[in-house]
Amino acid sequence: MSLFLLALGLGLAIEGTLYALFPGGAKAMMRRALDLSDQGFRLMGVAALALGVLIVALVRGFGSVV
Known part of the structure; x- marks a missing residue:
């Protein structure tokens, strides 16, 4: 269970870093995903x-x- 929580936290940290560094790119990616x-x-x-x-x-x- 602790390994799962560690993986979940790492995934959130990486995703949050990408959103913080490239907010415009993240929004563009979300718009493309809707298409x-x-x-x-x-x-x-x-x-x-x-x-x-x-x-x-x-x-x-x-x-x-x-």
């Missing part, structure tokens, strides 16, 4: 999910080796 179809938006979500799971699997798998 996507539901299927396109869903595909992006699945791709992000898969990439996140892959990163976690790689880090957890190779963490004991390093």
Whole structure:
């Protein structure tokens, strides 16, 4: 559970940093996201999910080796 909370906090910190440094870019990205179809938006979500799971699997798998 503590690892989940750590990951959640890190994700929020990174997202907040991007919003703070590039507010115009974040707004433009949100406007472009509204123009996507539901299927396109869903595909992006699945791709992000898969990439996140892959990163976690790689880090957890190779963490004991390093």
